[in-house]
Amino acid sequence: MKLAEEYRDGHLAGALAARIAHEVNPAVRYHFMEFCGGHTHAISRYGIEDLLPANVRMIHGPGCPVCVLPVGRIDAAIRLAERPEVTLCIYGDLMRVPGSHGNSLLKAKAAGADIRMVYSTLDALRIAAAEPERQIVFFAIGFETTTPPTALAVKLAAAKKLANFTIFCNHVLTPSAMQSILESPDELGRVRLDGFVGPAHVSTVIGSRPYAFVADEYKKPIVIAGFEPLDVMQAILMLVRQVNEGRHEVENQYTRAVKSEGNEKAKADMAEIFELRESFEWRGLGHVPYSGLRLKEAYAAFDAERRFAMEDIPAEDNPACECGAILRGVKRPADCKLFGTVCTPETPMGSCMVSAEGACAAHWTYGRFRDRARAAS
Amino acid sequence: MTVKAYRRKLDIKNGRVDLSHGSGGRAMTQLIADIFHQALDNEWLRRGNDQSAFDVAGGRMVMTTDAYVVTPIFFPGGDIGSLAVHGTINDVAMAGAQPLFLAAGFIIEEGFALADLKRIADSMGEAARAAGVSIITGDTKVVERGKADGVFVTTTGVGVVPDGLDLSSDKARPGDRVILSGSIGDHGVAVMSKRQNLTFETAIVSDSAPLHRLVAAMVEAGGPALRVMRDPTRGGLAATLNELAHQSNIGFRISEETIPVKPEVAAACDLLGLDPLYVANEGKLVAIVAPEAAEIVLAAMRAHPLGRDAAIIGEVVADEHNFVQMTTGFGGGRIVDWLSGEQLPRIC
Numbered sequence: 001m002k003l004a005e006e007y008r009d010g011h012l013a014g015a016l017a018a019r020i021a022h023e024v025n026p027a028v029r030y031h032f033m034e035f036c037g038g039h040t041h042a043i044s045r046y047g048i049e050d051l052l053p054a055n056v057r058m059i060h061g062p063g064c065p066v067c068v069l070p071v072g073r074i075d076a077a078i079r080l081a082e083r084p085e086v087t088l089c090i091y092g093d094l095m096r097v098p099g100s101h102g103n104s105l106l107k108a109k110a111a112g113a114d115i116r117m118v119y120s121t122l123d124a125l126r127i128a129a130a131e132p133e134r135q136i137v138f139f140a141i142g143f144e145t146t147t148p149p150t151a152l153a154v155k156l157a158a159a160k161k162l163a164n165f166t167i168f169c170n171h172v173l174t175p176s177a178m179q180s181i182l183e184s185p186d187e188l189g190r191v192r193l194d195g196f197v198g199p200a201h202v203s204t205v206i207g208s209r210p211y212a213f214v215a216d217e218y219k220k221p222i223v224i225a226g227f228e229p230l231d232v233m234q235a236i237l238m239l240v241r242q243v244n245e246g247r248h249e250v251e252n253q254y255t256r257a258v259k260s261e262g263n264e265k266a267k268a269d270m271a272e273i274f275e276l277r278e279s280f281e282w283r284g285l286g287h288v289p290y291s292g293l294r295l296k297e298a299y300a301a302f303d304a305e306r307r308f309a310m311e312d313i314p315a316e317d318n319p320a321c322e323c324g325a326i327l328r329g330v331k332r333p334a335d336c337k338l339f340g341t342v343c344t345p346e347t348p349m350g351s352c353m354v355s356a357e358g359a360c361a362a363h364w365t366y367g368r369f370r371d372r373a374r375a376a377s
Numbered sequence: 378m379t380v381k382a383y384r385r386k387l388d389i390k391n392g393r394v395d396l397s398h399g400s401g402g403r404a405m406t407q408l409i410a411d412i413f414h415q416a417l418d419n420e421w422l423r424r425g426n427d428q429s430a431f432d433v434a435g436g437r438m439v440m441t442t443d444a445y446v447v448t449p450i451f452f453p454g455g456d457i458g459s460l461a462v463h464g465t466i467n468d469v470a471m472a473g474a475q476p477l478f479l480a481a482g483f484i485i486e487e488g489f490a491l492a493d494l495k496r497i498a499d500s501m502g503e504a505a506r507a508a509g510v511s512i513i514t515g516d517t518k519v520v521e522r523g524k525a526d527g528v529f530v531t532t533t534g535v536g537v538v539p540d541g542l543d544l545s546s547d548k549a550r551p552g553d554r555v556i557l558s559g560s561i562g563d564h565g566v567a568v569m570s571k572r573q574n575l576t577f578e579t580a581i582v583s584d585s586a587p588l589h590r591l592v593a594a595m596v597e598a599g600g601p602a603l604r605v606m607r608d609p610t611r612g613g614l615a616a617t618l619n620e621l622a623h624q625s626n627i628g629f630r631i632s633e634e635t636i637p638v639k640p641e642v643a644a645a646c647d648l649l650g651l652d653p654l655y656v657a658n659e660g661k662l663v664a665i666v667a668p669e670a671a672e673i674v675l676a677a678m679r680a681h682p683l684g685r686d687a688a689i690i691g692e693v694v695a696d697e698h699n700f701v702q703m704t705t706g707f708g709g710g711r712i713v714d715w716l717s718g719e720q721l722p723r724i725c
Contacts, residue, residue: 005640008706010705010706013707014708017708044711045652046706046707046709046711047707047710048707048709050709050710051708229707364714365712365714366711366714367711368712369710369712370710
């Protein structure tokens with residue numbers, strides 16, 4: 001795949017790093033948040049922090065869908081999967097997300113629940129068609145990237161009159177979460193945010209316009225960037241330039257995939273199937289208004305929460321967990337006393353340790369050698 | 378007058394394994410004779426004992442055993458049978474040893490197609506002959522439907538270590554070089570591309586191969602300068618290096634640019650959200666070699682077809698945290714950590 005390799009070229013990275021180092025104002029500290037877990041992963045996986053000047057700091061945002069899924073939703077899914085008539089179809093990285101009492105879907109599966117890993121919503125539909133005697137529930141999760149495939153599955157299920165197919169909807173919205181971070185109350189501590197590396201895949205669906213409020217109302221620069229490491233480097237350079245020139249605009253680095261209007265067909269499908277929830281809980285951010293989606297009344301028949309009368313299960317995160325502060329950039333992973341002790345990728349306690357895209361898991365898996373250097377200096 | 382009882386031929390084309398094939402009666406004898414003895418034929422098996430006797434040379438021997446439960450049973454570049462032969466030969470060879478004999482055990486699920494069983498046995502026979510190693514004893518069991526997944530195979534191997542050689546995973550020392558015998562990730566991606574629910578086509582075939590001849594060439598070139606050898610199977614190169622770092626209480630510094638990954642494997646991993654460093658190999662080895670012998674061993678490896686793409690990928694460093702640190706192809710640094718649980722595809 002030559003195409004991808006070109007966006008990972010070490011020589012070009014070196015040239016971009018030199019350009020960033022040349023253009024930053026040594027008297028200024030730059031705090032940029034990459035919202036998406038995909039960017040967090042690229043930054044950690046390719047060691048991008050080592051290529052940035054010391055006064056440019058990347059803050060890893062909450063854009064990892066499995067990380068921000070609250071404990072109660074996992075508990076509810078486990079309870080659902082334990083029903084003998086239910087087959088729960090899930091994306092692979094949901095398997096290990098911790099619920100209450102150390103339980104997870106992986107453990108529920110081992111205990112006998114019929115939980116199957118699928119790679120697409122269409123796999124779940126196929127299972128529903130092939131096994132009409134079972135209740136097939138698709139665990140729908142993700143930002144605007146994975147929402148259109150769920151919408152498509154519901155439309156297809158309706159067209160085929162599949163009576164045994166429902167979805168457990170946990171889709172959430174990126175702009176609402178960004179707003180929540182920008183609005184976060186001062187008592188939680190606040191780090192000055194100087195700009196955002198904007199979502200890649202999400203923006204291919206919703207376009208660049210929904211981020212206008214970041215630039216207009218909150219006066220923050222935002223650069224939409226692809227998930228390859230050179231994309232991220234270039235976006236950081238563009239952010240540095242906006243800050244230096246006192247601009248705050250929505251810029252698009254990812255022009256090879258993102259249009260300002262996004263994908264009209266995907267947006268239309270989403271609008272047909274889903275409506276806003278008044279509030280949805282995010283691990284680490286708490287209840288965020290108008291940040292989650294549910295099925296519209298016309299598609300209620302495909303809503304697992306209604307069909308199985310699923311109830312909200314209140315569940316608390318570990319009180320010592322610093323995920324909320326880490327997601328806002330107020331603390332670093334190593335500042336949390338759970339980090340690397342009781343909280344590791346094998347036994348995650350908080351949301352940021354759940355998936356390789358989470359701030360803590362990425363730091364633990366790829367970057368913790370830097371803590372040693374930091375401690376020594 | 379005695380009449381010889383009529384014996385119906387085993388219907389390999391359409392027949393299936395049933396519980397009588399594991400009951401110790403005629404059916405079992407017939408299954409063993411018609412499938413296993415025919416495929417694996419050698420002078421020891423022909424004697425039909427429950428064990429096989431052989432002479433042993435002086436010196437040190439190694440023994441290893443491994444179980445194979447791969448799904449799917451047949452995959453591009455191999456099957457559970459050839460894998461069971463190669464994998465155990467490789468475990469013997471990682472001690473610097475040359476394999477002598479193998480033993481094989483089969484746990485077969487009721488209903489398994491005889492044609493598939495024959496295909497597996499034939500593949501084992503072919504792999505063993507090509508490697509010059511005989512399978513001299515074995516066992517079959519049949520379990521009820523649902524108690525196994527088609528067929529499970531275990532193989533045990535014995536081999537002889539050349540004089541003066543004592544490879545062990547606690548022997549890596551700072552300054553030693555890390556040599557990788559070729560491209561990583563081929564086996565895991567070949568198997569995953571065949572897995573149920575994953576419909577995507579690749580030209581990637583498993584690298585499953587016996588490494589004992591490559592090892593013999595390395596032993597001849599490097600002798601006692603070889604400190605440790607490992608085949609990076611489950612968990613891939615990352616797991617192997619982390620294991621060695623802990624067992625030798627050292628760290629590694631490796632360079633991503635020097636690690637061979639085939640473009641099609643890299644592309645498939647991209648698509649699935651996997652990292653080739655964590656993907657299984659079945660025909661590759663990692664050698665930790667004293668620095669003064671590294672180039673000689675590397676040259677010997679490159680002269681062998683299974684080591685043609687061998688490369689020095691890094692070196693051993695003193696590190697109380699036992700970190701495996703890697704300079705990425707992009708120019709930054711990262712840890713190559715253990716995998717937590719199974720590597721699962723990411724959703725976005």
